[in-house]
Amino acid sequence: MFEDRLRDLLISGRNQARKKGINAEFSFHREKSSLIRLGNSAVALSTHEELTRLDISVQQGRKVGSSSLTADITSSEQLQATLDQAAENCKAALGKDYEPIFGKVEETVDDSAGFDPELENFSPEAKTDLYAEVVKALKPKGKYDFSGSWSSGSTEMYYITTANDNEAYRRLTDSKFLMVLKEQNRKWELSVERTANKTGTFMADDVIAEFSSLLPIYEKNSGYKTKIGRQRVLFGPQAIAELLMLGIWGGFFGRFWEEKRAYTAKNKFGDKLFDASITITDDPTNPNVFGMPFDFSGKRRRPFVLVEKGLFKGLLYDSMAAAKYKKQPTGHDLSNTDFVLAPGNGPAGLEAGKKLAKNALYIPHLHYTHLPDPTKGMFTGSSRFNAMRLENGEFIAPLFSTRITDTSPSVFNNIVAVSSISVSQNESSTYSRRMPEAMSVPEYMLCDNVRITDVADSF
Amino acid sequence: MNTKVDNIAPAVKNQFERMIGSGCSFADARFYDEDSSQHIVLYDGNLESNNRGFERGIGVRVLKQGAWGFAATANLTAISACFDRALANAQAAAKLLGFPKDMGPAQPTKGQYRPPVEKDPFEIPLSEKLKFLKDIDTSLRDKTVAQRIVTANFQRRRIYYWNSEGTEIDRWVLNTFGSMMVMSPDKDGRNQRRSVELYSDGTGTRGYEWLTNPDWFAGHAERIKSELSEILAAESLPPGKRDVILLPGQGFLQVHETIGHALELDRILGYELSFAGGSHVRPEMIGTLRYGSEKLNCRAGVVENSAGTFGYDDEGSQQRDFMLIDKGVLVNVLSCRADLAEANAKAGKTVVKESGTAARASAFYRSPIDRMTNINIDPGQDGTLEDIIKDTKDGVVLDVPVSWSIGSNREHFHFGCEIAWEVKDGRRTKVYKNPTYQGHTLEFWGSLDKVGNRSTWRLHQVPNCGKGEPNQIMELGHGIPVMRFRNVQTGEKE
Numbered sequence: 001m002f003e004d005r006l007r008d009l010l011i012s013g014r015n016q017a018r019k020k021g022i023n024a025e026f027s028f029h030r031e032k033s034s035l036i037r038l039g040n041s042a043v044a045l046s047t048h049e050e051l052t053r054l055d056i057s058v059q060q061g062r063k064v065g066s067s068s069l070t071a072d073i074t075s076s077e078q079l080q081a082t083l084d085q086a087a088e089n090c091k092a093a094l095g096k097d098y099e100p101i102f103g104k105v106e107e108t109v110d111d112s113a114g115f116d117p118e119l120e121n122f123s124p125e126a127k128t129d130l131y132a133e134v135v136k137a138l139k140p141k142g143k144y145d146f147s148g149s150w151s152s153g154s155t156e157m158y159y160i161t162t163a164n165d166n167e168a169y170r171r172l173t174d175s176k177f178l179m180v181l182k183e184q185n186r187k188w189e190l191s192v193e194r195t196a197n198k199t200g201t202f203m204a205d206d207v208i209a210e211f212s213s214l215l216p217i218y219e220k221n222s223g224y225k226t227k228i229g230r231q232r233v234l235f236g237p238q239a240i241a242e243l244l245m246l247g248i249w250g251g252f253f254g255r256f257w258e259e260k261r262a263y264t265a266k267n268k269f270g271d272k273l274f275d276a277s278i279t280i281t282d283d284p285t286n287p288n289v290f291g292m293p294f295d296f297s298g299k300r301r302r303p304f305v306l307v308e309k310g311l312f313k314g315l316l317y318d319s320m321a322a323a324k325y326k327k328q329p330t331g332h333d334l335s336n337t338d339f340v341l342a343p344g345n346g347p348a349g350l351e352a353g354k355k356l357a358k359n360a361l362y363i364p365h366l367h368y369t370h371l372p373d374p375t376k377g378m379f380t381g382s383s384r385f386n387a388m389r390l391e392n393g394e395f396i397a398p399l400f401s402t403r404i405t406d407t408s409p410s411v412f413n414n415i416v417a418v419s420s421i422s423v424s425q426n427e428s429s430t431y432s433r434r435m436p437e438a439m440s441v442p443e444y445m446l447c448d449n450v451r452i453t454d455v456a457d458s459f
Numbered sequence: 460m461n462t463k464v465d466n467i468a469p470a471v472k473n474q475f476e477r478m479i480g481s482g483c484s485f486a487d488a489r490f491y492d493e494d495s496s497q498h499i500v501l502y503d504g505n506l507e508s509n510n511r512g513f514e515r516g517i518g519v520r521v522l523k524q525g526a527w528g529f530a531a532t533a534n535l536t537a538i539s540a541c542f543d544r545a546l547a548n549a550q551a552a553a554k555l556l557g558f559p560k561d562m563g564p565a566q567p568t569k570g571q572y573r574p575p576v577e578k579d580p581f582e583i584p585l586s587e588k589l590k591f592l593k594d595i596d597t598s599l600r601d602k603t604v605a606q607r608i609v610t611a612n613f614q615r616r617r618i619y620y621w622n623s624e625g626t627e628i629d630r631w632v633l634n635t636f637g638s639m640m641v642m643s644p645d646k647d648g649r650n651q652r653r654s655v656e657l658y659s660d661g662t663g664t665r666g667y668e669w670l671t672n673p674d675w676f677a678g679h680a681e682r683i684k685s686e687l688s689e690i691l692a693a694e695s696l697p698p699g700k701r702d703v704i705l706l707p708g709q710g711f712l713q714v715h716e717t718i719g720h721a722l723e724l725d726r727i728l729g730y731e732l733s734f735a736g737g738s739h740v741r742p743e744m745i746g747t748l749r750y751g752s753e754k755l756n757c758r759a760g761v762v763e764n765s766a767g768t769f770g771y772d773d774e775g776s777q778q779r780d781f782m783l784i785d786k787g788v789l790v791n792v793l794s795c796r797a798d799l800a801e802a803n804a805k806a807g808k809t810v811v812k813e814s815g816t817a818a819r820a821s822a823f824y825r826s827p828i829d830r831m832t833n834i835n836i837d838p839g840q841d842g843t844l845e846d847i848i849k850d851t852k853d854g855v856v857l858d859v860p861v862s863w864s865i866g867s868n869r870e871h872f873h874f875g876c877e878i879a880w881e882v883k884d885g886r887r888t889k890v891y892k893n894p895t896y897q898g899h900t901l902e903f904w905g906s907l908d909k910v911g912n913r914s915t916w917r918l919h920q921v922p923n924c925g926k927g928e929p930n931q932i933m934e935l936g937h938g939i940p941v942m943r944f945r946n947v948q949t950g951e952k953e
Contacts, residue, residue, distance in 0.1 A: 035929055039730035042557025046548035047529040047929060049824045051516075064506070070494075070514035070824075072533040082513075089509050092585040094593060096505045124551035132555045147732040149928045180733040187868065189732070259606055261642070261650045320507060367736070372862035372875035372895060375649040380864045380873050401866050403873060403897075405951065430929035432822075453951075454897055456871045458739070 001110060002158050002169045006030075006073075010160060013056075013079040017162050022087055025103040025161040027055040027296050028073075031434040032120055033153035036127045038179065041135050041146040046124045053433060056082050058090040059102050065089025101319040101329060105159065105166035105298035114172035114290060116198040120154040122175065127152075133204035134179060138211055142219065148179035148191075155434045159296055168294040173197055174436035176426045180385065181211055183218065188398050188459040190214050191365070191385035193238070195426035195438055197290065217388055217395045224389040224397035225455050226361060232416070233404075233450040234357040234390060236350075236364020240441040241425040242381065243366070244280065244341050247408035250374040252280075252306050254317035258325045263377035263409060264312060271312045274412035279342035280307040282316070282332075288424035288440030289338035299331040301338075336428075336437040343442050344418025353444035355393040356417050360446070361402065362388045362395065377408035380453070403454035416446040462535035464492055464619055467517070468627075474542040475623040478521050481546060485522040485562045487622035489773060491515055491823040494616045495581055499588060501596045501609040506589070508610075516823040521545045522797070525559020526552035531824035558801040562774075566796075567625035570777060572770020574633045575763050576666035580613040583667050591671060595639055598680040603688050605643040611670060612636040612922060614934070626775035634766040634934050636922045637670045639680060641687050651892055653687040653877055654859060655679040658707075661918045661938050665764040686878060689890040696879050696891035698950030702854030703896055704847055704909075704943045707917035709876055710836070711937035712860045715921060717900045718750070718757055719834040719937075721869035722783055723926075724794040724802055724815070726829070735926045736867035739900065740789065742802045745810035748789040751904030756837040757784040759793060759815060765936030766920045767833035774818040774827055781815070783834070787904075793817040793829050821931035828927045833918075835938035839910025844941045847909045849885040855949060856880040856887065857894055873897040879949075896949045903944060911941030 010026050017024040030052045037045040052073045057066040067085035069078060127150045135146050152175040159168040177194040192210045194202045235243065251273075256262040267273060283303040284291040294300055297319040305313045314330070322329040346353065354362070361383075369381030380403065387399040419442040427437045471488045478486040491514060500508035516533035519541055528549025532541045580588075592609050599607040613635055620628040640654035657676045663669060670676055705713055725731050726738040740748060761768055761780045771777050774795060783791050794802070794811055795818035803809050819830035841847055848856065862875035879894035880887045918938045925932055 033929065036552070037730070037733075037928055038555075039725075039732065040557045040728065041555075043526060043552035043555045044557075044730050045527050045529060045826060046552040047531075047826055048544045048548055049531045049929070051531070051533055051824055064509060066508075066510040068510060068512040070512070070533065071516060072535065085511050085513075089511060089585060092589065093509050094501075094504075094506045094589055098505070124548055125554065128551050128554045135555065145729055145732075147729055149733055151928065178733050182729065182732060182737070187737070189867075191733070260644050260648065261606075266648065324505070367867050368864045370862040370864045370875075372873075373649055373893065375644070380862065382864065382866050382871070384867050401868075401871065403864070403871070405873065431925065431932060432930075454871060454873065456866060456899065458868070458870055 001112065002156065009076060009079060010158065012076055013083060014160055014162055016080065017083060023059045023102055023162055024083060024086065025057045028158040029053040029433055030156040031153060033151065033430065033434050034122065034124060035149060035151040036124055038131050038146055038148040041139060043128055054079065054082055056086040058086040059100055060090055062095035062100060063090050063093040064100055065093050098324045101297065101323045102163060103161045103297040104163035105161060105168045106300045108166045109168045109293050111169065111293050112171040114197045115154065116173045118199040119152055119173040119175055122152045122199055130204045134207050137208045138181065143184040145182045145184055146179060147182065150177045151175065151430065153434060155436055159294065159298060161298060168298060170293060172290060172436060174290060174428060176428050179207060186459065188218050189385050190218065193426065195424050214386055218398045221397035223400040223459060225400045225457065226402055226452060228452050228455060230449040230451050232357060232360040232448050234353055234360045234362045235445045235447065236362065237423050237425045237441050237443060238365045239363050240341060240445050241427060241439045242369050243411060244339055244439060244441060246369055246371060246379040247377065247412060248306065248339060250371055250377040250408055252316055254315040254325065254327060255321035256374065257315050261375055263375055267312050269312050272310055273312045273409065274307060274310040275415040276310040277344045277415050277418045278307055278310050278412050281305050281340045282337050283340045284338045286338060286340045286440045288422055289340065289438045290436045291338055292334060292336055295331045295333040297329055297333040299329055301331040304330055336435045340440040341442060343420045343422045346417035346419045348419060348421045350444055353419060353446060354390055357390050357446050358393050360390045361399060362390050378405065379408065380405040398459065401456040401459055402452055404450055405453040406451040411447055411450060414448045416448055418445050419443045464490065467535060468621065470538050471621050474539060478542060478546060479623055483521045483523045485623055486520065487620065487774060488517060488519045489820065489823055490517045490619040492617040492619065494822065497613045499592060499611045501592050503607055504596050514822060517541065518820065518823045518826065519545050520826060521549050522560055522562065523549040524553040525556055525561065527560060528552060529826040558804065560797040561800045562796045563799060565624040568775055568777065569627050570771055572630035574631060575664040576633050577664050578667040579633065580635055580667040581615050595677050595680055599639060599641050599684060601684050603643055603691060604641045604684060608640045610638045620771065620773065620775050622775055628771045628775050630770050632769055633665060635665055635667065635669050636920060637676050639683065641684055643687060643691055645691050645892060651687065651690045653683040653690060655683055656919065659764055659918045660916065661762045663764050669764060690878055690892045693890045693892040696855065696894040696950040698952045700946050700948055702851050702943055702945050703947040703949060704851065704854055704856040704882065704941060706856060706858040706941060707919060707939040708858045709860060710939040710942050711919040712863060712874065714834055714836060714937050714939060715831065716863060716865045717869055717872055719831040721900065722792045723829040724792045724798050727792060728798060728801060731926065734928050739868045739870040742806035742810055745789055745792060745806065749787055750784050750789045750901060751787045752907045753786045754839060754907045754910045755784050755787045755904055758782050758835050758837060760833040760835040760938060762833045762918055762936055762938055765833050765918055766922065766934035767831065767936035772816045772818045773820045776814045776816040778816045778832065791815065793831060795827065795829055819933060821933050825929060825931045830926065830933050831924065831935045833936040833938060836940055836942065838913040838916045838940045840912065841909040842912055844911060844915055847911060847941055847943050848882050848887060850909065851882045851943065852884055854882040855891065855894060856882060857896065869900055871899045894949065895951055896947050898947055903947065906945040906947065907942055908945055909943035915941040
């Protein structure tokens with residue numbers, strides 16, 4: 001439950017707005033964040049931030065203005081000043097050529113199910129100790145440097161508007177662990193990732209075991225420079241999450257579709273977009289995601305289907321795009337979604353995926369992706385951690401940095417198999433504020449005819 | 460407690476004494492008395508963002524046993540607790556210590572910085588700004604234009620910096636950004652666009668008057684509309700190897716991604732490996748690596764009207780102007796004080812002598828890391844753009860990035876641009892759409908064979924460079940002349 005002092009303050013702000021006849025939305029964000037950065041096998045930085053942020057949006061007719069405050073929000077005067085600034089911006093605003101949708105909390109939400117007080121206060125010492133254990137176990141075995149980051153903390157989000165008395169509150173904890181092993185001379189990189197919303201979900205031994213399973217291929221074989229052209233690729237979880245996000249960005253945002261800028265622009269609901277093994281939802285109830293129960297227009301978030309068995313089923317409309325194009329908002333006035341690529345019928349386990357792939361490139365991570373042409377769903381990005389050449393179902397060599405430039409429709413139509421097991425892929429960011437986000441993706445996805453456009457002579 | 464700077468300063472200095480007494484070798488604090496921002500977006504004439512932001516708080520660092528601890532709070536009555544948290548973080552970090560961080564010799568400094576500004580954008584009424592932007596939006600309307608986006612962003616910061624060596628810096632930061640873009644689908648249904656961002660020739664001031672100078676912004680509305688029409692009627696750039704002439708509007712990103720990031724010392728030393736990536740440069744290469752042809756002269760510059768100019772960095776070092784690449788040879792990198800000893804030790808010789816004054820933080824709640832400042836290419840001796848075109852038998856002129864993707868060690872890249880002009884036998888012949896090019900960093904810069912003169916040099920700003928964990932968005936600049944590269948892979952085969 002939201003702290004009484006802050007709740008009372010924000011509700012008094014709402015009352016003040018109502019008294020003045022101002023239509024206002026209040027979004028409050030509070031974080032307690034800690035992060036350890038590992039570099040050169042040592043802790044390079046240890047940080048802690050405690051921050052509160054208030055965003056107020058005011059709407060009068062077709063005019064909208066907003067104001068944000070990041071400070072120690074303790075007084076009604078601060079809140080009033082932020083409300084006044086938003087009202088002033090609204091007054092000076094240009095009216096839109098459509099009727100904007102004003103936020104309204106559909107139903108009261110009070111969700112602290114994902115909160116773990118232990119994880120909120122997870123100590124930097126404990127993180128350092130786990131890193132130290134892994135470094136101690138593996139560093140003597142080769143010319144290795146370790147880097148990584150481990151972020152943990154809590155996030156509270158509270159949203160109310162003058163439209164009704166409902167309140168939406170969410171409190172959760174999250175943790176994102178990454179450790180990278182780099183060979184000093186040849187510069188190849190291996191990584192291990194973990195995500196959690198509670199403490200104690202993994203131990204140093206797990207990390208050591210995962211690195212140890214990858215090391216022999218990298219140690220015993222020189223880099224493999226693959227050929228440019230279309231090839232079979234076995235994608236791993238991070239790469240699949242990246243492909244999923246690129247596919248959604250290019251094809252499933254209502255605004256882009258309406259403006260004919262999406263690669264789905266010529267399609268209507270029910271059309272076949274992808275292979276029948278592909279089902280994509282935004283599902284806050286999936287156990288692998290952090291599950292945001294409401295958005296910042298007050299919409300209750302429920303499972304929302306974009307693609308079902310390859311067929312086009314839905315588009316994402318935030319309230320702005322919905323208002324402009326006279327559609328219903330879909331609960332997407334937020335940046336932390338809960339996308340799910342459903343598991344398929346492929347055999348469980350990476351080993352089974354390897355046997356199925358036989359001869360292929362294994363690319364579990366895609367680095368620095370971009371969309372050169374969203375209207376065709378074209379993306380580009382290069383391989384990075386843990387990438388290997390598969391022959392006869394076995395890893396035989398690490399891959400040199402390999403660039404893929406292909407389209408989402410092509411990749412999602414050239415599916416050979418999708419694993420029947422799903423995993424959580426942490427996509428959280430801390431740009432400007434802590435924003436926990438995860439996707440649920442199959443542990444592998446095997447695709448044919450993936451277009452390789454460049455290969456480096458190094459990792 | 461009164462939270463005005465007159466009270467914050469002595470409270471912070473008391474904490475320095477306490478931290479040094481607790482065994483710290485260094486401590487510093489940045490107090491953001493004001494961090495104001497304004498973000499305005501007109502999308503097809505509709506005001507889609509109309510936000511004013513304000514941030515206030517303090518970020519502190521302590522260095523103990525060679526390890527950094529950082530903490531930040533907006534609660535200015537809890538400065539002592541914030542230092543305690545930073546100290547605890549440093550102590551935890553010291554349990555797994557690598558090369559001990561060392562600030563080197565003390566460099567106590569007292570200074571002030573005020574950027575050159577005629578009109579503070581925050582003193583201009585919102586209604587006046589909206590009228591200005593709306594007029595640009597109106598001028599972008601055309602039957603060939605499907606979408607129009609016009610934006611303006613302003614930042615004003617009052618930052619006080621103090622450290623345990625006695626340094627005291629009082630500075631204002633003021634940045635102005637603007638952009639306009641027109642878009643339309645071509646005959647194949649593919650979205651095409653043409654845009655311009657606020658830029659300059661490096662002279663002048665950086666307040667609201669910069670945005671309203673038609674030479675650097677509003678005066679380009681007709682040009683981008685007209686060029687979009689040409690793009691819509693054009694064919695795609697056929698794939699093949701040809702010479703590439705980068706206008707500053709594209710050259711700035713080439714420099715940013717394949718020189719700037721690669722020369723950040725924290726990346727070179729491996730401290731950004733798990734997130735932003737590493738670098739193909741190793742410490743021992745500084746001073747000897749041939750990064751490009753002899754035509755390549757790159758510097759960390761001081762350009763007054765640029766978001767990459769800030770007077771003093773976020774550990775109190777006065778910003779300076781120095782060469783990074785001299786006649787193609789790598790001679791220096793972007794650094795802060797605490798990493799110099801490690802770089803020299805790893806190189807086995809002195810490769811960096813003093814801070815590159817590149818320690819920058821995006822907000823009070825972020826710790827300083829190595830960032831770009833103004834990473835500029837010096838003007839060359841190869842004449843104007845037209846002179847370079849005249850000298851080109853088979854090539855393309857490229858402008859403004861659409862997409863960019865770079866290898867994790869900045870060793871290779873793939874860029875898409877808004878527009879290409881074909882050059883055949885010394886003349887611009889036609890426009891191509893969907894231009895892309897790719898290459899390998901050292902080979903590409905090695906193929907640089909023409910660098911335009913001062914008349915071609917333009918200052919472009921980057922308002923959104925992302926790096927670091929916790930994540931930070933930084934503002935910076937690039938002064939770039941026209942550049943020609945030989946025999947580059949361009950276009951897509953399918």
